Amino acid sequence: MSEAAAVRPARSDSAPRARDGYLHRLRAVWMFALALLLVAVLWELYKVVGPQDGGTVFGWKILPRANDQAMPHVWQMLARFGEPERAGFPGTILTTILSGAWFTFRLSFAGFVIGAAVGLGLAVLMARFRVVERGLLPYLVVSQTVPLIALAPLVVSWGGKLHLGAFEWPRWLSAAVLGAFLAFFPVAVGTLKGLTSAPPTAVELMDSYAASWRQTLFKLRFPAAVPYMVPAFRLAATASVVGVVVAELSTGLAGGIGRLIIEYAREATADPAKVYTAVFGAAALGLFMAGIVGVADVVLMRNRPREALE
Amino acid sequence: MTNAVDVRGVSKAFNRGRPDEVRALVDVDLAIEPGEFVSMIGPSGCGKSTALRLMANLLEPTSGDVHVNGKPARKARLDQDYGMAFQQAGLFDWRNVTKNVELPLELKGWDRSRRRERALEMLHLVKLDEFAEHMPWQLSGGMQQRVAIARALAAHPPLLLMDEPFGALDEMTREHMQAELLRICGETSTTVVFVTHSIPEAVYLSTRVVVMSPRPGRITDVIDVDLGPRRDVDTREDPAFFKKITEVREALRGMERASSSEAAGPPQPAGMEDR
Numbered sequence: 271m272s273e274a275a276a277v278r279p280a281r282s283d284s285a286p287r288a289r290d291g292y293l294h295r296l297r298a299v300w301m302f303a304l305a306l307l308l309v310a311v312l313w314e315l316y317k318v319v320g321p322q323d324g325g326t327v328f329g330w331k332i333l334p335r336a337n338d339q340a341m342p343h344v345w346q347m348l349a350r351f352g353e354p355e356r357a358g359f360p361g362t363i364l365t366t367i368l369s370g371a372w373f374t375f376r377l378s379f380a381g382f383v384i385g386a387a388v389g390l391g392l393a394v395l396m397a398r399f400r401v402v403e404r405g406l407l408p409y410l411v412v413s414q415t416v417p418l419i420a421l422a423p424l425v426v427s428w429g430g431k432l433h434l435g436a437f438e439w440p441r442w443l444s445a446a447v448l449g450a451f452l453a454f455f456p457v458a459v460g461t462l463k464g465l466t467s468a469p470p471t472a473v474e475l476m477d478s479y480a481a482s483w484r485q486t487l488f489k490l491r492f493p494a495a496v497p498y499m500v501p502a503f504r505l506a507a508t509a510s511v512v513g514v515v516v517a518e519l520s521t522g523l524a525g526g527i528g529r530l531i532i533e534y535a536r537e538a539t540a541d542p543a544k545v546y547t548a549v550f551g552a553a554a555l556g557l558f559m560a561g562i563v564g565v566a567d568v569v570l571m572r573n574r575p576r577e578a579l580e
Numbered sequence: 581m582t583n584a585v586d587v588r589g590v591s592k593a594f595n596r597g598r599p600d601e602v603r604a605l606v607d608v609d610l611a612i613e614p615g616e617f618v619s620m621i622g623p624s625g626c627g628k629s630t631a632l633r634l635m636a637n638l639l640e641p642t643s644g645d646v647h648v649n650g651k652p653a654r655k656a657r658l659d660q661d662y663g664m665a666f667q668q669a670g671l672f673d674w675r676n677v678t679k680n681v682e683l684p685l686e687l688k689g690w691d692r693s694r695r696r697e698r699a700l701e702m703l704h705l706v707k708l709d710e711f712a713e714h715m716p717w718q719l720s721g722g723m724q725q726r727v728a729i730a731r732a733l734a735a736h737p738p739l740l741l742m743d744e745p746f747g748a749l750d751e752m753t754r755e756h757m758q759a760e761l762l763r764i765c766g767e768t769s770t771t772v773v774f775v776t777h778s779i780p781e782a783v784y785l786s787t788r789v790v791v792m793s794p795r796p797g798r799i800t801d802v803i804d805v806d807l808g809p810r811r812d813v814d815t816r817e818d819p820a821f822f823k824k825i826t827e828v829r830e831a832l833r834g835m836e837r838a839s840s841s842e843a844a845g846p847p848q849p850a851g852m853e854d855r
Binding site for chain 2: 469471472474475476477478479480481485489490493494496573574
């Protein structure tokens with residue numbers, strides 16, 4: 271019984287572990303705020319010391335212009351959120367950005383869901399059949415080297431020709447599909463790695479129980495894959511935003527944050543702070559998507575050993 | 581009476597027909613009766629783990645046949661006629677202790693309340709009642725191994741196959757676990773096949789010790805151990821216990837000598853074996 275007594279303290283370990291987890295997360299939030307502040311400070315610092323009309327280093331014109339037109343002050347950009355989109359328009363630009371971001375969010379989320387479903391399906395197929403993995407994986411890698419900007423108009427035109435009975439391919443679906451095109455890849459690769467990460471003895475154990483492949487998949491392989499799947503899904507969430515924004519830009523789909531970026535960029539000389547509000551909106555959207563996955567991470571990993579959290 | 585395990589003329593080769601072919605087991609015969617505790621001991625590569633996996637039907641023999649509980653090994657596996665424990669406890673990190681023990685019952689399709697009742701009963705058997713809701717990583721190595729034993733026995737299989745289950749534990753915990761294992765198997769009248777590297781462990785636990793030799797893997801000796809009911813410290817300090825250890829050690833040495841004398845001829849002086 272000495273053995274049980276010796277490890278008794280391990281029981282009370284659970285509470286501090288959980289608390290460590292929350293502290294860990296709190297610190298992450300802090301560091302994020304600090305990093306934002308640091309970027310703002312560096313921005314302003316460059317405006318002070320940087321060349322007004324750009325500079326050359328060893329004959330290369332690479333130093334950006336530090337004048338107010340190219341690099342508005344941080345406070346100007348922030349203040350711009352509170353002003354109307356155009357003089358005389360009702361409401362502030364913040365509401366315009368938010369509604370654009372909401373539009374893009376819905377498309378990105380649809381893209382994320384489609385991409386995750388496709389990625390999961392491919393990962394399961396590849397984990398089940400080695401042949402599929404060997405045959406398919408190289409093509410998946412190649413697929414990601416196709417420039418999205420070239421693909422976007424193609425998808426839109428293919429979509430326009432699709433009529434499945436009463437179903438007519440809506441334009442926004444093309445953007446979502448392009449988001450999915452970027453999102454499925456990390457999910458497929460990460461999940462595949464996770465599914466094959468189950469230790470051999472655990473697989474033998476399931477075999478010794480005469481468990482079916484399906485039972486092994488759901489009771490062993492998927493739970494074992496979670497630590498690999500969480501970062502993969504996080505990547506996929508932000509990638510789907512990128513995909514949708516690029517699709518908006520290249521197909522001219524109106525209503526989203528991508529379209530706002532283009533519109534505002536045209537006004538950059540007259541109203542330099544304006545385009546940055548849209549850029550911030552897009553960045554915040556990406557963070558929000560990653561945050562959703564982050565919440566899922568906390569829920570799924572709450573009972574896992576600490577090592578897996580790192 | 582049907583034997584718990586019947587291994588007849590079994591050979592197993594890996595990478596057959598290739599240059600790196602390995603003859604893991606050659607012509608192995610072994611019959612184990614219900615209630616026996618049989619240890620398999622031998623140096624690395626003697627095929628003892630392979631033999632265990634053949635009994636578990638995790639591997640198919642190249643030739644010969646394996647019966648468990650009077651059925652072909654495959655049928656016995658599908659019927660969950662045995663439980664298994666490995667050196668790594670292999671508990672699932674995402675399940676608490678009770679849920680880990682419930683795993684085999686879940687796969688058998690038992691309903692929730694019946695599963696839970698049996699799991700708690702098993703945890704009582706391995707004296708971990710108060711740890712039922714803990715996560716595996718909150719337990720020590722010895723306690724994890726007990727959970728693994730509870731899991732292996734949850735479906736009340738008549739046979740327990742163990743592959744160096746205490747190999748990763750420290751000596752004190754290990755001796756304690758050996759005594760516990762004998763108590764548990766006594767209470768549940770389970771037949772055990774136990775693979776180990778440790779001579780005292782094999783002698784302390786077993787009614788029979790099977791000595792194996794490598795390249796190719798085969799059984800060289802079977803030693804009966806009759807020490808009566810084991811009493812932890814008393815048995816370990818009993819001269820009869822030491823005598824059996826010596827006997828097993830010499831059987832292991834003997835085959836070393838036999839394999840080296842194939843080339844050298846005369847037996848080597850005693851001192852040289854001690855390296």
